[in-house]
Amino acid sequence: MSEPGNGRREVTVSDVAAAAKVSKATAARALGDYGAVSDAVRDRVQRAAEELGYRPNALARTMSTGRSHTLGIVVGDIENPFFAQATRGAADVAVAAGFDLILSNSDEEAAAEAKAIGVQLAKRVDGLLVAPASSIDPTNLRPVVESGRPLVLFDRAVPELEVDTVIAANRTGARRLTRLLLDAGHRRIAFISTIAHDGDYRLGDTLASTSVAERVDGFTATLAEAGVPNADRYVHLNARRDGVEVLVQRILGSAEPATAIIASDSLVALAAFRAARRLGVSIPDELSLVAFDDADWTELTTPGVTVMAQPIHEIGAEAARLLIRRIGGDGAPPVTKVLDQHLVERGSIAPPGRP
Amino acid sequence: MSEPGNGRREVTVSDVAAAAKVSKATAARALGDYGAVSDAVRDRVQRAAEELGYRPNALARTMSTGRSHTLGIVVGDIENPFFAQATRGAADVAVAAGFDLILSNSDEEAAAEAKAIGVQLAKRVDGLLVAPASSIDPTNLRPVVESGRPLVLFDRAVPELEVDTVIAANRTGARRLTRLLLDAGHRRIAFISTIAHDGDYRLGDTLASTSVAERVDGFTATLAEAGVPNADRYVHLNARRDGVEVLVQRILGSAEPATAIIASDSLVALAAFRAARRLGVSIPDELSLVAFDDADWTELTTPGVTVMAQPIHEIGAEAARLLIRRIGGDGAPPVTKVLDQHLVERGSIAPPGRP
DNA sequence: AAACGAATTGAGACCGGTCTCACTCTACGA
């Protein structure tokens, strides 16, 4: 504390070598624990290192070995509980395997994502974990496959790109949720997602996220099977997070108001719940609500929210596992892991009895 | 896609230089945009770089310049919304200033924290953002100040260490919350935190987190001022996150049950709310509940939870700003920024009328 | 036209590790 020590040059292998009176090569061997060194010398070197406060420079090591023991992860927004959990899952697997994580937020924007990926590549990460902002346009991801570095996508796939991918069984989950509402007697069900989309959704439109696309597919297909015409007009995209409230208001105030809402993620569910509360419409009596993701608060509301839970932690973890395997040299053809979702029934569904 | 390009050696400045028929030094100047280069040559080099698909190696650059343009951040757990928000705040400031972030979770454990810090230092981050697992023991942080790298603490201070720190006005916030309950007529108020502590809390004990310590201080002091004896026996620490329920049960089932709870963070509040729900005790009629942090769900429950909101995003952002200023060479004496909390009143407080 | 200064360029050291290769020294088998 008395001498801040700023500006003091870092201690290097050469310094240690000099102190231990051996060559740089030998010191490096003793410290790096590779090659052959006599016990006596190893001791001497390690003592010297200890004394001088030697701290290895991981960058220099990366320069010569080519391995950085670092993974990059690009998420939409770390504040989104989904990404926070997935990141944690990935981080746990990573540190267990001796890797650490460089984190970037893309805000689901192509430009920010491209920049983030560029930085990660420049930092020579050993591999990249990405929840791609666009499932349609692989431009941002091209540089990483061109760099030869392994890439694993999670939460969303990019059909044009043949790379390892970890996703959830969204279509099945959506069918299940939709069926649940249908069975309760609902016919006018709104599906809400914040995903960006040009204009109103029409059946067959391609969406920027395969996971939302699958949910929409499952939703509209199940509706169609139940004989509900024009299922696509119940799909509401582009919901800005702070705009869900007006959207819900519009949905409920229309000529043929929806009697149930499927929220595509927990943030939308939260906004929808809040909207219903503010508008004075009672859940589930006047409006049924179901959502994807078992956010912690969903059991706290009155009523609790019935949700399709995703193994979010595991999505991140599995993605990291896959990536680390690739880094280890696994050359098998790319795989797509599809993880199951499961239903958690609470009290937010009731028959659509209008008061 | 037809040629995977794996194993292809990275394109370097030398390659570009050769292609552009200039020296390595000149090519580097043209690419790195430093030094003087004629327009003609610059063009030629940049075209060559483009053609070859040159991507700078940030590590090599760091090796010679000594700057990594990377900040390290060590949080308790990125899944904790508090840390997620603070991290986002820091990340935003960081990228705006041209830095990126290496993220580590300490799980509030000394060993994991030490390791994380070690890795970050090895990676030669330009500076470190840490929410220290222990405010008492500066051991883990010593290496970073010894390395001469700037360090900024957030959420908690470490009194023994004179470094920049960003915290919230926790004592004031706690007083305010306590007074609110007192004014409603409560006298037996439980304060619950998950923070680790040896044995039961006694007035004057030092806590591992200054932020919790300040809250406890504010709490007990306010209680004492109101003439409540033995305020310290209402302080419950060591609450394992999944153990809050039994704790609440014990608190409510004792001879002199608490009539109100102050949750030290939103996760505890969540658990407490859930516990009350499961135990069938009604909030606020049978139990008042207030908490720190304005988690998004707190306005969704019935009733909403009255909370002391912290500017979490700003805590992270300000910490990053401070850090970047230090990295820029600011040698002013260390500062401690104290950010204000503000009360958000909802409906979770009522007089302690036992039914 | 000679001299001078600024702009441009090239050669090569350097950052801090790893790793190859050659050399020395010892122990063991033929």
Add this chain to the structure above:
DNA sequence: TCGTAGAGTGAGACCGGTCTCAATTCGTTT
């Protein structure tokens, strides 16, 4: 007793940038 395998060590190249310094080119000034 000699040859040789193998352990232990040192010298120096290398990774891919930056940067210093000297050399060259050019335009001006007098």
